[in-house]
Amino acid sequence: xxxxxxxxxxxxxxxxxxxxxxxxxxxxxxxxxxxxxxxxxxxxxxxxxxxxxxxxxxxxxxxxxxxxxxxxxxxxxxxxxxxxxxxxxxxxxxxxxxxxxxxxxxxxxxxxxxxxxx
Amino acid sequence: xxxxxxxxxxxxxxxxxxxxxxxxxxxxxxxxxxxxxxxxxxxxxxxxxxxxxxxxxxxxxxxxxxxxxxxxxxxxxxxxxxxxxxxxxxxxxxxxxxxxxxxxxxxxxxx
Numbered sequence: 617x618x619x620x621x622x623x624x625x626x627x628x629x630x631x632x633x634x635x636x637x638x639x640x641x642x643x644x645x646x647x648x649x650x651x652x653x654x655x656x657x658x659x660x661x662x663x664x665x666x667x668x669x670x671x672x673x674x675x676x677x678x679x680x681x682x683x684x685x686x687x688x689x690x691x692x693x694x695x696x697x698x699x700x701x702x703x704x705x706x707x708x709x710x711x712x713x714x715x716x717x718x719x720x721x722x723x724x725x726x727x728x729x730x731x732x733x734x
Numbered sequence: 735x736x737x738x739x740x741x742x743x744x745x746x747x748x749x750x751x752x753x754x755x756x757x758x759x760x761x762x763x764x765x766x767x768x769x770x771x772x773x774x775x776x777x778x779x780x781x782x783x784x785x786x787x788x789x790x791x792x793x794x795x796x797x798x799x800x801x802x803x804x805x806x807x808x809x810x811x812x813x814x815x816x817x818x819x820x821x822x823x824x825x826x827x828x829x830x831x832x833x834x835x836x837x838x839x840x841x842x843x844x845x
Contacts, residue, residue: 651834653780653836660737660821660823660836660837660838660839661772661774661780661823661836661839662836663834663835663836666833675831675833677832678832711779711780713780715834716785718768718785718786718827719768719770719827719833719834720768720770720782720785720786720825721770721772721780721782721825722782722785722791724779724780724781725779726779727779
């Protein structure tokens with residue numbers, strides 16, 4: 617069955633960087649786009665953008681350019697989200713989600729909590 | 735691209751029906767029948783319950799249905815059950831390079 621398994625929680629200091637991984641299994645990794653969504657504590661979902669798993673080309677949502685970087689390692693069916701120059705307001709759960717050709721997210725990772733605190 | 739508009743909260747008693755609206759524009763909800771709905775219980779990842787406007791994954795109860803009229807999509811839950819208490823999010827395809835826009839979420843309370 618399709619599974620997306622994310623890396624564990626992270627506690628980071630302001631100004632540092634974090635890299636979250638999302639390992640896919642149960643399907644051909646390069647046939648579905650991978651998206652990233654975040655959810656601050658008690659808040660709604662925010663779409664960060666997506667990466668074409670065929671070409672490795674990322675697309676970032678407005679407001680998530682510059683400090684956010686999507687990447688892939690197709691040899692291990694894994695997508696990555698890296699956030700640099702972390703701020704307290706980046707504290708959130710970060711989810712990877714597989715997007716179908718008709719633009720819905722049919723499988724989600726379990727989420728990775730990134731806490732930014734001094 | 736602005737977020738889709740959902741009511742912050744709705745409530746209903748067991749057995750009743752409720753409807754959650756999701757209002758967008760002619761650039762998203764009104765232009766594409768590609769709205770999806772997600773259910774999120776506390777501490778869990780979201781789960782798709784409606785896709786392509788009105789289709790349900792096989793594992794999702796037929797008490798969940800959805801429709802669209804103009805720029806507004808709606809999710810209806812009939813025969814409310816305690817386990818339906820959760821947050822619900824709509825999402826629409828918008829084309830271009832943005833691709834999707836999410837709603838702000840609606841908290842459903844089953845009284």
